[in-house]
């Protein structure tokens with residue numbers, strides 16, 4: 057019997073019997089694969105904040121399951137009273153991380169379904185919420201598959217591909233976004249050579265991307281974040297694929313800190329830079345990237361995490377933004393589940409949303 061790998065686990069799941077959110081604790085990877093079960097608002101909030109579940113689409117799915125689980129715990133059945141509690145919990149979960157728009161996108165979708173079905177008997181309303189949360193997860197798998205197809209059309213067999221952070225299966229329901237073309241290419245014999253940036257300070261590239269690609273038999277080489285210019289200058293990289301947490305209407309894109317450096321380097325060496333973005337991450341309400349809220353995290357993630365002892369002088373100032381914004385001018389294309397958007401991005405997104413509405 058073949059041994060189970062990390063790819064055989066569900067990143068985010070729900071136990072419908074016990075009404076628990078079931079996730080892989082990603083803070084423990086790659087050393088140990090621990091599955092944890094969460095059911096209180098605090099546990100779910102902490103899991104998102106502490107990055108036990110992370111990556112924009114996975115956060116969205118966890119929030120959808122989370123709000124459904126919390127809805128089943130509300131004792132009031134009369135809609136107005138139920139909805140007051142539901143809204144409180146929704147706001148609480150929404151405050152766990154600010155940058156990935158999938159969090160509020162999924163919570164708002166659950167909210168809309170709740171309001172639209174307020175006349176239904178309470179039990180039926182809960183069943184509808186359950187169905188919606190499951191649909192969000194299922195759609196995410198389809199979305200990643202489609203991003204894989206469109207992404208694959210942009211590269212050729214034997215290409216070198218560089219990626220930053222983890223926009224892999226561990227960040228989604230399945231396949232990942234930036235990794236979807238890689239997995240699909242592997243199935244079709246493309247023999248890609250992948251470079252995974254380690255991604256300081258939380259090492260999502262080393263701990264998660266290198267881990268999942270290596271476990272899947274993909275030819276992956278781990279590099280430090282400051283090596284992208286070296287490998288691009290040598291001609292080893294034919295395309296960059298990264299994920300994103302929020303895309304503004306003009307195509308400016310927030311993704312893990314360090315992404316914009318990779319984009320600038322790619323421009324310098326004429327390497328196409330593609331952002332893989334489910335339409336759920338496109339936020340047309342924000343005109344440009346300066347309006348995207350950027351999460352700042354604890355200084356200790358930079359000064360001491362992963363080291364045997366603290367590596368920075370006590371009292372030194374630390375700046376630890378979790379994301380940066382890549383200017384749209386550095387982006388060759390934004391790969392969505394409805395096709396590849398190219399500049400001018402606003403018009404391209406409008407076309408993509410038209411296609412989505414027609415579906």
Ligand code: MRU
Nearest residue numbers: 110111112221223227299300312
């Ligand atoms: O802080 P993280 O690990 O949640 O950051 C994740 C990223 O930046 C990913 O690239 C992004 O969420 C896209 S995941 C498909």
